[in-house]
Amino acid sequence: MKRDAMKRDAMKRDAVKRDRKPGAGRDRTPADGRGRTPGTEPGRGPGAGRALLPGRVRKPVPGRRAPLALAVPAVLAVAFLLVPMAGILARTSWGELGTHLTSDGVVEALRISLVVSCWALGLSLLLGVPLAWLLARVDFPGKALVRSLVLLPMVLPPTVGGVALLLGFGRRGLLGGWLESWFGVQLPFHTAGAVVAATFVSMPFLVISLEGALAGLHARYEETAASLGAGPLRVFATVTLPMVAPGLAAGAALTWARALGEFGATITFAGNLPGVTQTLPLQVYLLLQDSPEAATSVSLLLLVVAMAVLVALRGRWAGGGGPVRGRTSGAVTRTDAEGGGVPDADGTWPDHVTGASAAPGPPAPADPCAAATAHTGAADAGPTATDGPGDGARTGRWPLHADVTGFNRLTLEAAPGTTIAVVGPNGAGKTTLLRALLGLTPRAHATLTLGERDVTTLPPHRRDVAWVPQDGALFPHLTALGNTAYGLRAHGTARAEARREAQRWLDRLGVGHLAHRRPAQLSGGQAGRVALARALAARPRLLLLDEPLAALDQSTRAHVRHTLRRHLAGFGGVCLMVTHDPVEAVSLADRVLVLEDGRALQDAAPAEVARHPRSPWVARMLGRNAWSGRATADGLRLGGTGRLVAADPLPEGTAALAIIGPEAVSVHRERPSGSPRNVWPGRVREITALGSRLRVLVASPQVPDLVGEITPQAAAELGLAEDTEVWVSVKATEVTLVPV
Numbered sequence: 001m002k003r004d005a006m007k008r009d010a011m012k013r014d015a016v017k018r019d020r021k022p023g024a025g026r027d028r029t030p031a032d033g034r035g036r037t038p039g040t041e042p043g044r045g046p047g048a049g050r051a052l053l054p055g056r057v058r059k060p061v062p063g064r065r066a067p068l069a070l071a072v073p074a075v076l077a078v079a080f081l082l083v084p085m086a087g088i089l090a091r092t093s094w095g096e097l098g099t100h101l102t103s104d105g106v107v108e109a110l111r112i113s114l115v116v117s118c119w120a121l122g123l124s125l126l127l128g129v130p131l132a133w134l135l136a137r138v139d140f141p142g143k144a145l146v147r148s149l150v151l152l153p154m155v156l157p158p159t160v161g162g163v164a165l166l167l168g169f170g171r172r173g174l175l176g177g178w179l180e181s182w183f184g185v186q187l188p189f190h191t192a193g194a195v196v197a198a199t200f201v202s203m204p205f206l207v208i209s210l211e212g213a214l215a216g217l218h219a220r221y222e223e224t225a226a227s228l229g230a231g232p233l234r235v236f237a238t239v240t241l242p243m244v245a246p247g248l249a250a251g252a253a254l255t256w257a258r259a260l261g262e263f264g265a266t267i268t269f270a271g272n273l274p275g276v277t278q279t280l281p282l283q284v285y286l287l288l289q290d291s292p293e294a295a296t297s298v299s300l301l302l303l304v305v306a307m308a309v310l311v312a313l314r315g316r317w318a319g320g321g322g323p324v325r326g327r328t329s330g331a332v333t334r335t336d337a338e339g340g341g342v343p344d345a346d347g348t349w350p351d352h353v354t355g356a357s358a359a360p361g362p363p364a365p366a367d368p369c370a371a372a373t374a375h376t377g378a379a380d381a382g383p384t385a386t387d388g389p390g391d392g393a394r395t396g397r398w399p400l401h402a403d404v405t406g407f408n409r410l411t412l413e414a415a416p417g418t419t420i421a422v423v424g425p426n427g428a429g430k431t432t433l434l435r436a437l438l439g440l441t442p443r444a445h446a447t448l449t450l451g452e453r454d455v456t457t458l459p460p461h462r463r464d465v466a467w468v469p470q471d472g473a474l475f476p477h478l479t480a481l482g483n484t485a486y487g488l489r490a491h492g493t494a495r496a497e498a499r500r501e502a503q504r505w506l507d508r509l510g511v512g513h514l515a516h517r518r519p520a521q522l523s524g525g526q527a528g529r530v531a532l533a534r535a536l537a538a539r540p541r542l543l544l545l546d547e548p549l550a551a552l553d554q555s556t557r558a559h560v561r562h563t564l565r566r567h568l569a570g571f572g573g574v575c576l577m578v579t580h581d582p583v584e585a586v587s588l589a590d591r592v593l594v595l596e597d598g599r600a601l602q603d604a605a606p607a608e609v610a611r612h613p614r615s616p617w618v619a620r621m622l623g624r625n626a627w628s629g630r631a632t633a634d635g636l637r638l639g640g641t642g643r644l645v646a647a648d649p650l651p652e653g654t655a656a657l658a659i660i661g662p663e664a665v666s667v668h669r670e671r672p673s674g675s676p677r678n679v680w681p682g683r684v685r686e687i688t689a690l691g692s693r694l695r696v697l698v699a700s701p702q703v704p705d706l707v708g709e710i711t712p713q714a715a716a717e718l719g720l721a722e723d724t725e726v727w728v729s730v731k732a733t734e735v736t737l738v739p740v
């Protein structure tokens with residue numbers, strides 16, 4: 001009964017809260033890399049990387065006219081760039097173009113150029129991709145210096161670069177002699193030397209472009225993939241690379257184009273040997289002396305290639321980091337799955353990547369608990385299983401024990417199947433607690449045992465702890481089905497079976513018909529359900545939900561809450577669910593854990609928390625008035641002169657909270673006579689609708705603000721409006737005192 005009453009309360013409160021809540025994309029701290037527009041993380045990464053991504057520039061305001069003082073120099077700048085290009089076009093001998101471009105020398109130089117630029121691109125990818133990842137993802141001493149070093153060849157005069165290469169890799173260079181005597185490798189005057197020179201000059205384009213893209217890709221995509229069971233390399237291949245594909249493609253194209261046009265470093269380091277190191281730019285230089293028309297023709301060729309690359313890149317630069325919600329086509333270039341170890345859009349990687357057999361596995365159990373058990377069997381057979389005999393894993397039930405230190409300081413014990421709502425004000429440490437349990441933050445450390453298995457020292461992908469971050473973090477390059485199958489594939493389920501089971505999960509969550517849509521084509525609520533399906537399908541032993549229903553509208557919220565309750569009921573692990581929503585806390589949780597400053601202020605059943613909230617924040621979250629003070633013989637002395645009479649006083653001097661339900665507050669136009677012991681004058685500050693009732697906020701000079709709840713009819717009869725002078729009263733029997 002009490003619980004029902006509390007739910008009703010909470011529902012009302014929920015409606016008010018919804019009005020206040022800005023919704024899914026609400027502001028959050030970027031701490032630990034969370035809570036931003038999906039896919040992007042402003043403020044991180046090198047400015048240089050961003051500078052190479054003109055597509056990120058804010059759209060111009062339509063109809064805005066440029067001030068003359070800016071327009072004139074801008075036009076001059078364009079003209080300055082255009083005139084030399086126009087010069088090439090104007091002076092080209094079009095009749096002889098074919099002859100010039102097919103002469104032996106030019107064809108040979110073109111061949112060398114293509115060989116050199118393709119090798120330079122290959123080398124840049126091989127070395128530059130890991131370097132970009134390191135710069136974007138890892139903090140290490142001297143990082144700024146390394147980044148400057150990477151960028152140096154872009155600003156260094158190429159001839160100086162060539163000299164530097166000579167002194168490093170030339171015959172008398174630091175490494176040159178050693179390279180020659182040990183490996184017989186000579187770089188100067190060899191094509192390999194031209195490749196080295198071109199790589200030296202062009203690799204920075206790849207690194208900064210990719211670093212910018214990686215820095216813009218929010219880490220939670222990779223973290224979520226890890227929580228679904230994917231190891232670091234798999235995460236890199238199946239999430240990171242596909243999501244930064246536009247940035248990588250842009251960087252690769254620029255790198256290739258720059259290598260194709262390389263001149264200064266090549267001639268200084270590798271020389272100008274026809275058929276060996278003489279590339280097209282060197283050929284242009286030579287032709288300029290003997291045959292200026294031919295030089296113009298070859299220049300035109302290089303100009304056209306460079307222009308073609310830039311035109312082809314137009315719009316793709318914008319990809320940079322992760323795709324932004326709502327951007328549909330072209331934002332993410334899917335890397336082909338065939339043989340590449342990259343998932344297809346539906347989700348799943350070729351079996352050779354997962355090591356799973358192509359044969360369909362056993363049919364998936366119909367309910368999640370059974371599914372979890374089935375998975376456990378597989379996991380236990382694997383090399384990571386450390387469960388001892390008699391482990392709950394065999395029965396698919398995993399109690400939780402966690403000792404958390406650092407920012408959070410608490411011990412958590414929970415029986416299998418327990419759902420704990422984690423509540424607390426902003427900054428209380430809710431998300432930090434989840435991240436500590438995942439092993440994702442250095443800010444708090446959790447000693448974690450799930451079943452008999454101590455996972456404390458295991459990396460996130462081997463903990464069997466699934467995480468649904470606040471915005472779901474669906475992988476934008478995969479369909480809903482692909483997202484849901486991700487964890488199954490990471491755990492080695494064969495492709496066909498993973499897809500079948502993923503489809504079943506989507507069906508259960510009511511989004512089966514959207515299986516082939518990508519996240520950008522889903523509404524917030526649909527995406528939330530897919531994120532839940534994905535986490536549940538991964539068959540975790542501990543499920544972490546960070547405000548799972550926050551993005552949903554009221555009716556969807558009710559539906560998904562119902563579905564979630566059903567699935568959580570069959571779940572053999574523990575579920576921790578961060579929420580600001582009292583309805584969620586009350587209707588889904590067996591326990592409510594109240595955090596404040598990283599500590600557990602209260603950990604009790606929802607009804608108990610509602611009856612005796614130990615913090616004003618929780619009381620208010622549950623829609624109740626909460627005043628703190630010190631117990632007196634007949635009630636509570638509030639700060640200042642305020643007094644409150646309670647029917648069940650606490651020992652005098654006890655620090656306590658007085659909890660008053662809004663329905664217990666009566667509002668009058670005249671001072672009431674009769675039984676109420678608590679009567680104060682006040683003024684209506686605000687009236688808000690809450691379902692079929694009104695909440696009236698009254699400010700009083702004698703006590704803290706008080707919220708009362710009345711019917712619209714009563715409000716009309718009292719003639720209430722903002723600023724109306726009123727009296728409020730509360731019976732002593734309606735005041736609950738809770739020691740804090």
Ligand SMILES: Nc1ncnc2c1ncn2[C@@H]1O[C@H](COP(=O)(O)OP(=O)(O)OP(=O)(O)O)[C@@H](O)[C@H]1O
Nearest residue numbers: 029031032033424425426427428429430431432433
């Ligand atoms: N990476 C970080 N570096 C430094 N401080 C951080 C980091 N992440 C979080 N914090 C701080 O730790 C405290 C707890 O943050 P946390 O995100 O866990 O709170 P929360 O309870 O989840 O808050 P909210 O309700 O706003 O999501 C806050 O004071 C926050 O500013």
